Amino acid sequence: MDFFELTTDPLDVGEVARRVVPQECGATVTLDGYVRQFTKGRETLHLIYEAYEPMAVKEMQKIIEQAKSQFEIEHVGIMHRLGKLEIGETSVVISVAAPHRKAAFEACEWLIRKLKRTVPIWKKEVYANGEEWIEGDTSPPSLPISGS
């Protein structure tokens, strides 16, 4: 069973990994992203994640559908945490179950890259002396850039 959820509760990596397991599959690959204490030498106190929730859910569903059409995988589970996260807490978990582990590795890596580029979630880093909304490195290639 696929799932894609946003939650303000702490994430349980093992629970996500177990939920995607069908009895026909042999392996699950799980990506677990978490709050770093240091980014480029600067200390983060905590993070705030905010989402455009209904659109984020739609975009998560889209990337799962794309992954399932591109890779030989069975089930995908994505959970992204929102709100305030302390250092070391898990922000995102992506689990992919597949009959063969190679496809699971490839799909999981593809999904996290895609999620970071397309799912409307934003991260604010809070430092000792300020805070900053982080802008994604790259824009999704098919997206318009507007503005002045």
Add this chain to the structure above:
Amino acid sequence: MDFFELTTDPLDVGEVARRVVPQECGATVTLDGYVRQFTKGRETLHLIYEAYEPMAVKEMQKIIEQAKSQFEIEHVGIMHRLGKLEIGETSVVISVAAPHRKAAFEACEWLIRKLKRTVPIWKKEVYANGEEWIEGDTSPPSLPISGS
């Protein structure tokens, strides 16, 4: 902190993933292998895993050292379950923490492939009408094959 353990207790994927996390890293990739109900159409009732324990621990340590010299990764955790496993139970968990997720994906995939070829653990599949020790697909390339 790296670790490599054999246990007859049930494995907790999330616990393994969390134990390898250093504060400087941003991502952990976890491979979770488990007991399939069907292999090539044949139904498995349960599995028995047996290890040459002291050698298995040494070989796990070796592949971790090799992975750390080949990939830009921080920590590796490997746990392999032994004894009787029911359908759906986790047999092996490998977690790799790295500053950049690409290296974590590559190292985790390399480690499971290497573990399956070199760590002295054997699996017996028990069917409704018999049982069979499974022989590994390939022998480690540097290993001698003896016998008649």
Add this chain to the structure above:
Amino acid sequence: MKVRVLFFGATADLVGNRELTLTCADTGTADDILHLILKDFPQLQDQKLLLSINQEYAYGFESVREGDEMAIFTAVSGG
């Protein structure tokens, strides 16, 4: 027509609001709405902005209709 415009993260902070309702000409594109917003909130001009209409990524030339939900935000940074 009336159009709801949502802001998130950096754009919500710059606008000082998470949602506005705009009244504008009945035939308009996302860019038309964006330019109305930029007139009131010039502080958005330094941002690379992405647009969505009804929770789908949209180009500036796409039409916006009465009751649509538009959103204006910077490149996403989840994960």
Add this chain to the structure above:
Amino acid sequence: MKVRVLFFGATADLVGNRELTLTCADTGTADDILHLILKDFPQLQDQKLLLSINQEYAYGFESVREGDEMAIFTAVSGG
């Protein structure tokens, strides 16, 4: 000299034992030990066998010494 020989999985089942202690000539290789074992347990001959000496994979030409721990097993299948 005396050498401990361990069996696991398929080889333990075929030999009907998990461990034997062999007494043999003082200068011998892993292959020498293996051939003594195969004489007593010809049922092992159909297997592709791997060898270890003191918990390290070993070639058949490697020497075995008094007190060494040798193991004979089929290709591993963990994971």
